[in-house]
Amino acid sequence: MNKPLTGTVTASFGRHHEVTLPGASAPLECVRRGRRKDVVCGDHVTISLTSPSQGVIESVQERQTLLHRSDEHRDKPLAANVDQALVVVATDPSYHDGILTRCLIAAEAAGVAPVIVLNKSDLRNDAVRCLDALSYYEQMGYPLVSVSALHDVSALVAILKGHVSLLVGQSGMGKSSLINALVPGATARTGDLSTALDSGRHTTTFTRWYPLETGGALIDSPGMQTFGLAHLQVSEYHFREFSSLAGQCQFSDCRHQQEPGCALKAWVAGHPQRERRLQYLRELQQPRRIRY
Ligand SMILES: Nc1nc2c(ncn2[C@@H]2O[C@H](COP(=O)(O)OP(=O)(O)OP(=O)(O)O)[C@@H](O)[C@H]2O)c(=O)[nH]1
Ligand SMILES: [Mg+2]
Ligand SMILES: [Zn+2]
Numbered sequence: 001m002n003k004p005l006t007g008t009v010t011a012s013f014g015r016h017h018e019v020t021l022p023g024a025s026a027p028l029e030c031v032r033r034g035r036r037k038d039v040v041c042g043d044h045v046t047i048s049l050t051s052p053s054q055g056v057i058e059s060v061q062e063r064q065t066l067l068h069r070s071d072e073h074r075d076k077p078l079a080a081n082v083d084q085a086l087v088v089v090a091t092d093p094s095y096h097d098g099i100l101t102r103c104l105i106a107a108e109a110a111g112v113a114p115v116i117v118l119n120k121s122d123l124r125n126d127a128v129r130c131l132d133a134l135s136y137y138e139q140m141g142y143p144l145v146s147v148s149a150l151h152d153v154s155a156l157v158a159i160l161k162g163h164v165s166l167l168v169g170q171s172g173m174g175k176s177s178l179i180n181a182l183v184p185g186a187t188a189r190t191g192d193l194s195t196a197l198d199s200g201r202h203t204t205t206f207t208r209w210y211p212l213e214t215g216g217a218l219i220d221s222p223g224m225q226t227f228g229l230a231h232l233q234v235s236e237y238h239f240r241e242f243s244s245l246a247g248q249c250q251f252s253d254c255r256h257q258q259e260p261g262c263a264l265k266a267w268v269a270g271h272p273q274r275e276r277r278l279q280y281l282r283e284l285q286q287p288r289r290i291r292y
Helices: 098-108 124-139 154-162 175-182 264-270 272-285
Strands: 005-013 016-020 029-030 044-051 054-060 067-070 075-080 084-089 113-118 144-146 166-169 205-209 216-221
Touching: 016 044, 016 054, 029 044, 044 216, 067 098, 075 166, 084 098, 084 154, 084 175, 098 113, 098 124, 098 272, 113 124, 124 144, 144 154, 154 175, 166 175, 175 216
Parallel strands: 029 054, 084 113, 084 166, 113 144, 166 216
Antiparallel strands: 005 016, 005 044, 005 205, 016 029, 044 054, 067 075, 205 216
16 A cells, blocks of 8 residues: 655646646646546645556645636636636737626635736737726726736736746636746647637636746636636625625615615716626626626
């Protein structure tokens, strides 16, 4: 009987996982014992070896954090034990403000610090317009950094140091390109520019952990076109700008729709970005949630 060993899940492909032991240069190929599918990238696991390069995951240690998205049918854990989520947005293809909102909510609900990363800042005119729109989030206290994976990522170096950070966001925003720019020797597959029109194609198909020389790690994940929050009971408190207005509507069960005396409707009136955010809150509060 082999002695159990403890390592980190550094890549996850359905039932198959790579587990890296402390100090090891190459990962082990592992499967989870039994039929359970609850192992994700970033998990600390106990394994037993079945060959010099293969093992079986016997148990998953308690997680500090677990980021998920979910719909009515399925929970989709993204990564475990990360302390920062870098929500990557860009202008080409264009990002969806509602998905950004949902990523921020998911991160905060999981106790993970969100950072908004505007990539492709070399596409200048678009990037300036985009920064303007994103300043709405910055004013609420969300850190915002502007980088170009192809030219300059220096603004991210200090933010990543010593942290385990997950890159998350829609397809084509440049998450894998950021990996290649920030991790020496990384060769993450990136999308072809010719397909980088609002096409919805996913280049990355699995989650992978990259150790950083400065300490900590950076995790690449597949892009998504939807970000469901069925696992959360979303309220005004998930929207930083609305939380101080919670409880101030005339009706205590106000859904901020047609009710008179709605404090949120009064506050958003005439401000398109505020109105849009209120619309996202309404969508998340509907019994049959709008999916994206
Ligand atoms: N101009 C410009 N193009 C970029 C930049 N970063 C990435 N790209 C391009 O954007 C396209 C998509 O990049 P990826 O890194 O594959 O995007 P991704 O977010 O990993 O996409 P998925 O894996 O599908 O989620 C590629 O053609 C990249 O070359 C950037 O900073 N500037
Ligand atoms: Mg990718
Ligand atoms: Zn109201």
